Amino acid sequence: MSTLVGALRDALSVPQVTINETVLELHSKDESYHQAVKPEVVVYPYNAQDISKMMKVAQTFNRPIYPFGLGTSLEGLVIPREDGISVDFSEMNNIIEIKEKDFLVTVQPGVTRTQLNHELKKYGLFFPVDPGADATMGGMAATNASGTTSVRYGTMRDQVRNLEVVLADGSIIQTGSNAAKSSSGYHLNGLFVGSEGTLGCFTSITLKVYGIPEHIVAGRAVFPTVHDAVAAVVSILQAGIPIARVELVDEASIQKVNEFSETTYPVKPTLFLEFHGNEAGLKHDVAFTKEIVSDHGCQAIDFEHNNAARNKLWDARHNLAYAFIHSNPGKKMMVTDVCVPISQLADAINYARQAVDQSILEGGIAGHVGDGNYHIILMFDPNHDADVKAATAINEAIVSQALAVGGTCTGEHGVGIGKQKYQQEEHGEALAVMQKIKQAIDPQNRLNPDKLVQVKE
């Protein structure tokens, strides 16, 4: 009888199936702190048919399937079991079609965010979702990624019009259409987005794209307290100002940004802001925002109108995680991720800051505050028990706090391995409905088992 590797090579081709140790190692982990596990084999499909064939081999050999984009997950979404098949989408990285009149693009799952935007720019279009990392569209769709621009443009789920998906039995479905909206059938687009590879492998993704804004203005507003900064954000949103990005960076984080990016930003709670629109409208939005933030005690506000200065500002924000890593050699990073109703955000962040300050760890807080989503960037030594305990305790404390005020245990990083233990508390009896859906669509529990929703086998 043939081996798993032999059968996969027969079904696909020899170079598409590897057990090279370096490659296995690369597919054993992501950017999270979760324990690495090497898969048995890594497969590089070229198309949906390859994946369909692979599904049948996996069935014959009773092996689980682990989709892998670029490994930028922060909750272990791509980490396999030792007998698992890791599916790497890097050979499926073509932009299939740009339909500029329909504001749609169809891509293979291995296309990255910067690759897509580079191509869209030629058409005066852009794809707004920006989780920071240059992740793949497949990974971003599987995680329902979001980030700095979601306050204006929404999350991945808001952009997906259609997915081609290979199911565990090898069948290939389309979850939507090219229509801008539909009331036909159940909303499979929304169900499959954020399903973390537990329901099927995405093989093409049709996404909504946007015209590049006529004008963009970015700025920084400095506040005496986190509470003032968050209150200002609520007022900006209540005024109906269509802000495109609004990021909170706390004092400890600004300190790190200054050290790493050689900036001289005041070491105070700061909002990084961005506005998109026409010139006249932006002037008004910026002037109105200035009024609002000064009502909330803003101590200084600076706007950047040119590209270079704007990019520098957002680079500083995006390099925050690297700033912490850089100044903590040998340590691991844990980035927590909860989302609360915005009315609860200031209290939640204060609670989080206290939890860090009372611990033995160093950490900064940053957040997509327009959505009520914030992160703690914690540096800890994974070989030091007290460090691990402290990091785990902080994570658990802020999740409990978020759930207690009507929030969610993850705003954008996904459940993966790290947020499984909160699913029952967050979803209650709805968890049983999720389990029934998983069992109905993947009855053998073959697809990324033990992620997102656990079912009895």
Next chain:
Amino acid sequence: MSTLVGALRDALSVPQVTINETVLELHSKDESYHQAVKPEVVVYPYNAQDISKMMKVAQTFNRPIYPFGLGTSLEGLVIPREDGISVDFSEMNNIIEIKEKDFLVTVQPGVTRTQLNHELKKYGLFFPVDPGADATMGGMAATNASGTTSVRYGTMRDQVRNLEVVLADGSIIQTGSNAAKSSSGYHLNGLFVGSEGTLGCFTSITLKVYGIPEHIVAGRAVFPTVHDAVAAVVSILQAGIPIARVELVDEASIQKVNEFSETTYPVKPTLFLEFHGNEAGLKHDVAFTKEIVSDHGCQAIDFEHNNAARNKLWDARHNLAYAFIHSNPGKKMMVTDVCVPISQLADAINYARQAVDQSILEGGIAGHVGDGNYHIILMFDPNHDADVKAATAINEAIVSQALAVGGTCTGEHGVGIGKQKYQQEEHGEALAVMQKIKQAIDPQNRLNPDKLVQVKE
């Protein structure tokens, strides 16, 4: 042994359960052309617990459940079987909570659109989804309703943050949270919205609301052809102008509007437009739009800045259906509903116009053209075979055309009874996934059976 009615009265209370003929008659139909069928009994629940108890009685007596809002469905979504329990939500019409800082409102399912907006106005907020009819929030969520404002604000699915749902077994779940976004668990919000009562009964709905725009400008732009009007809309969207409404009304429909609403609009393909924003930005948007429409042959454009004139314009648009009914006494109305990629819209509408012109029927075309969604309003005599055949043939022809160009058989009216026959063609192998979901969540097929997705019993 007790009767169904007796058992329901025991479980709830006597006045909540009726077999009054007039009431049964009222719950036998909606605003569609589909055949009326009276239910066996009508139940008026006061809360989720009442529905939970009713589910258990229905199980004991093996009877199907048919949720009923205000009966404004256009595809027979609320029409029961003769042995069915119609569930009327008119006693569950309280606005439970307005959380102005979180831009959220929680309502019972019987709350209507105008009732909600009347209350929200006190807080400077509004709920944007406007399907024309003053439907209930429960019905709108169950249908994934949308309408004139969806080009800017999205559909019902885009507004729903959480649903309390009573399942067929009587258990009560929450599908989401009060967080603005989440990557936790499967996206049950999106699955239950648009599920047409086939997965559970909604008992509370948490919706996103918006600040009332600082300024609103509405206008009419007149074009020589439908093709020119649609091309202008594509250019407006490509320019990134955040238009809030853009409605196409064709020549035949403008004629009816003039007769009914005593307006003197030029009898030509016309766009009804609306812009929301700050004054400076709107001035720019309006000026830019004028340039764009004149590039596309626009023959006249008029803007209304005051409330009264603006309301008159939108009343004229919303009264279109009544205008057709008024001038065709004794006839029934069929409002079709397809949605195509916007690049295909001009051709689709021309195709639809020809289909009507070549038939024996009178009809007008209107559409939410920013979404690629259009309707034909057809007047026909339900007792006249040739009329019924002609209406059915037109409906089928435009659905086939929409599906052939990557569209959907229903943009906003739902599947109900009328669009069942197109589900296989539209969804292909994905239909089997939908059937598995239905069977997993409602294994006895008790909830609005034979709507949306048919499963074998």
